[in-house]
Amino acid sequence: MASEGGGEAFGIKVFGRIKPIKKPYAGIEVANEEHEDVISFNVPKQESDGLINNKKELFQFKFAHIFPDTTTQEEIFDVVARPTVDSVLEGYNGTIFAYGQTGSGKTFTITGGTERYSDRGIIPRSLSYVFEYVKKNTDRDFSVQISYLEVYNEGGYDLLNPNHEASRLEDLPKVVLMDDGDGGVFLKNLTLNTVTNEEQALNLLFMGDTNRMIAETPMNMASTRSHCIFSIYVTSRPVSSAVIRRSKLHLVDLAGSERIKKTNVVGTLLAEAKYINLSLHYLEQVIVALSERSRSHIPYRNSMMTSVLRDSLGGNCKTTMIATLSADRTNVDESISTCRFAQRVALIKNDVSLNEETDPKILVEKLKKEVERLKHELALATGQNAEDGPLPTYEIDKCRQLVEGYIADRDPESVLSLGDLRKIIACFRIFKEIVLTLRASEVSLRTNPPARSHEAGPRAHDGRDRDRDRDR
DSSP states (O other): OOOSSSEEEEEEEEEEEOOOOSSOTTTTEEEEEEEEEEEEOOOOOOGGGSSOOOOOOEEEEEESSEETTOOOOHIIIIIIIIIHHHHHHHHHEEEEEEEBBTTTTHHHTTTTTOOGGBBHHHHHHHHHHHHHHHOOOOTTTEEEEEEEEEEEEEEETTTTTTTTTTOOOGGGOOOOEEEOOSSEEETTTOOOOSSSSSSHHHHHHHHHTTTSSEEEETTTEEOOEEEEEEEEEEEEETOOOOOEEEEEEEEEOOBBBOOHHOOOOOHHHHHHHHHHHHHHHHHHHHHHHHSTTOOOOOOGGHHHHHHHHTTTSSSOEEEEEEEEEEOOGHHHHHHHHHHHHHHTTTTTTEOOOOOOOEEEHHOOOHHHHHHHHHHHHHHHTTTTTTOOOOOOHHHHHHHHHHHHHHHOOTTTOOOOOOHHHHHHHHHHHHHHHHHHHHHHHHHHHHHHHHOOOHHHHHHHHHHHHHHHHHOO
8 A cells, every 4th residue: 555655655563472471360362363362461450459450351452473482582582573574674664672571571572582593583583583584695796784773861872882881871972862954863983883694693693682771670681771772784786786775774773661660679779760760751752742643743753762762653664563571360460552553563553664875976877877978889880990000918918808898797788898990900909819619628528528536546557457358
């Protein structure tokens, strides 16, 4: 379906994932319907602690799919991430973000665990998938860059800054939002690292994860205290083409919401929790504004996180959300709150279009070659550059280099521009010399195949023995 912006209207897909625990709450049920799943929370009035509506006992929410607590990381990637990564490789922008309360499994879903190889999350699996795709598709030239942004207490930091580990956080240069002149934002002090293989990318991911702000809280032994956005930028173009595609994939691990009354954190943890809850509140404001189509103003600029994710929410991007849910009885109210947020996100429509443009440098270069070719053709037709006498040796050597370069060039549309009739004749002679040399080599191989030393020896020896026997 076409949208007002000229692109395709694409609804945000919302998935749910239930975290495995020893004793899940019996009041949570999942029903599989025709095209979606429905999760139900049965909350008797006497069990409500006042944080939800006491007049209602049954809460139901619809998702594209709800993954049970037995779901593997590979299944999550195949269903949630693979379609988005495929779109990015085709030239569309993509975003996958995890949302839920602290300790519900967001970081495990996005980044993965460290105990087993099978616990790899969406980020490392996406990197493997991208470079496997690049290796297979040799008809296109690819360039891949990555960045890793941390938003801690509303300040932006580059997790791939080489000075991160040796410096205090306050001494590092902050990532600053700047207007790019086209209505978007530019992130100053955020490095883009070019990577050519999976190993380089994974090493940078490991370095970034090592630099993240993590602390122990009553809800989580290793709670991430910041929002993080791991971005993969893909640039590609067909060989010999000036049409270039630029796309980006944001993989977002949001810090978990916390009820301070429940966690009883103090000091630094309390300050972090306030910033986390405030930024999530601003994110919810943006979601609510986008879901209400009559709203003309969307408060993206209220926080750094919403400014960075402007394209992902209501912009040119194929966005997917995975809501991580805790099945613990004490966390039912937070899980219901997460589901309510997810339902609002599902109402948002993004204006998606292919990010395709003509590279001016390549186009200018092709036009220059075309002009040069036309000049040479005109010179040959009019005889303007006709010269007498043999071609100098150094010019013949140049012709040989041109011919060899032309043969080695992968571009099927490449041309050999000469302009001088003597050079054209010399190049044809060089071509003929190369062809005759190759043919002679083929004939030599057919008439004189290489001897097989391990087999010829015994056969010859056996023949001599038979001759000796006949003589006797």
